[in-house]
Amino acid sequence: PPVLAIIGRPNVGKSTLLNRIIQSREAVVEDVPGVTRDRVSYPAEWNGRDFTLVDTGGWEADAKGLHKRVAEQAELAVDEADAVVFVLDGLVGATAVDEAVVKMLRRKKKPVLLVANKIDSNAHMSEVYPLWNLGMGEPFPVSALHGTGTGDLLDAALKHLPKTAQHGGMVPLGGPRRVALVGRPNVGKSSLLNKLAGADRVVVDKVAGTTRDPVDELIQLGGEEWTFVDTAGIRRRQHMASGSEYYAMLRTQRALERAEVAVILLSVEEPVSEQDVRIVQMALDSGRAVVLAFNKWDLLDDERRYYLEREIERDLAHIAWAPRVNVSALTGWHKDRLAPALQRSLQNWEQRIPTGRFNAFLGELVAAHPHPVRGGKQPRILFGTQPSTRPPTFVLFTTGFLDPGYRRFIIRRLRETFDFSGTPIQVQMRVRE
Ligand code: GDP
Numbered sequence: 001p002p003v004l005a006i007i008g009r010p011n012v013g014k015s016t017l018l019n020r021i022i023q024s025r026e027a028v029v030e031d032v033p034g035v036t037r038d039r040v041s042y043p044a045e046w047n048g049r050d051f052t053l054v055d056t057g058g059w060e061a062d063a064k065g066l067h068k069r070v071a072e073q074a075e076l077a078v079d080e081a082d083a084v085v086f087v088l089d090g091l092v093g094a095t096a097v098d099e100a101v102v103k104m105l106r107r108k109k110k111p112v113l114l115v116a117n118k119i120d121s122n123a124h125m126s127e128v129y130p131l132w133n134l135g136m137g138e139p140f141p142v143s144a145l146h147g148t149g150t151g152d153l154l155d156a157a158l159k160h161l162p163k164t165a166q167h168g169g170m171v172p173l174g175g176p177r178r179v180a181l182v183g184r185p186n187v188g189k190s191s192l193l194n195k196l197a198g199a200d201r202v203v204v205d206k207v208a209g210t211t212r213d214p215v216d217e218l219i220q221l222g223g224e225e226w227t228f229v230d231t232a233g234i235r236r237r238q239h240m241a242s243g244s245e246y247y248a249m250l251r252t253q254r255a256l257e258r259a260e261v262a263v264i265l266l267s268v269e270e271p272v273s274e275q276d277v278r279i280v281q282m283a284l285d286s287g288r289a290v291v292l293a294f295n296k297w298d299l300l301d302d303e304r305r306y307y308l309e310r311e312i313e314r315d316l317a318h319i320a321w322a323p324r325v326n327v328s329a330l331t332g333w334h335k336d337r338l339a340p341a342l343q344r345s346l347q348n349w350e351q352r353i354p355t356g357r358f359n360a361f362l363g364e365l366v367a368a369h370p371h372p373v374r375g376g377k378q379p380r381i382l383f384g385t386q387p388s389t390r391p392p393t394f395v396l397f398t399t400g401f402l403d404p405g406y407r408r409f410i411i412r413r414l415r416e417t418f419d420f421s422g423t424p425i426q427v428q429m430r431v432r433e
Contacts, residue, residue: 002161005054007074008087017144083111083160090116111160180255183265188295191329222339256286272311289349298328345422393426
């Protein structure tokens, strides 16, 4: 879905406005200095159109001064957005910090909706007019607290958001395969990209219907063309220390949405970290095919290798089904192994098990390992089918709820019986009482 970013100084009421717009689907916590929030974006809907609201949390005032900090954070959010809601405190008017943000917004040339918040009554309306002077178009008077004015604001915002043809994170069929190269900073994403691209790098045109910059590249691998998505984001040096993880996660989420397969890059130089695990989780949640790539293999010695294997067993057991490729972006060692791994994961991601074959599998499984009896009852599996792929999704018609453990057992057996390496599998139940 298209992205709408909300920016503004602390205390202008961003969180309240955000909560208004997402309608308490998930409450946004207040800005807490020094805290980086996990959540970077929220699903929202207005007049039947889905969009993603991006919050600019994690404000940190430091020695650099709040002015600079706020403008920097806002800039990161703006780069990722299709349109921007810029919130001011309508009763305070434009401050020096706000002016700095306005300057940045002029450079970015993204659609901006200027919001004068805290206009809780008509008596305050006269406060809004001076904001015309900012040259950001018509200010929208809003009371996030009372919920007034937000409808007009959203009507206007939607006009600036690209209409996405496909829904719910679906990716278009056909054309070169779309790859998201993800991983925490410094694992070697941009180095690997450079190594893979070599001289064959071609920048893809603007994505149709969006206002985003050209961000993708076509790369030849294994005799095939691949679209690596958001390579601009990978190559853009992360010069901002604060909040960079926050936006790196947002970028990862966006890249996954646009890709069919993810290469999750880890570095063997350092222990598998929490951030690595979080990125793995994002990839799993996205339902995309995956390949795990371990970079900087040239730096690996026996001792580190010993610990690495243990870290993989401990932290990455839940994705043990993903193909593993060991590479060195520095020397190019094993870079030719990436394409076959990608192909295999994608093939399995699109694998369809014929209904007859699937039911034969279920029959054998249930005969050998029946569902445990609970409270005198034993749920039976009547029939199974695989209605969809990308990723493979199975539906079981049952006479009662299956234990989560039994469901996991079915998934494990599916993986043992068919080749599902590199793809998540979903198993849903339809209970017929
Ligand atoms: P990114 O933030 O994930 O894009 O990481 P970079 O590509 O900027 O790489 C971070 C650092 O790791 C740089 O100093 C690279 O030169 C270094 N690096 C990347 N890949 C390798 C590798 O395979 N081996 C070694 N020894 N260093 C690497």
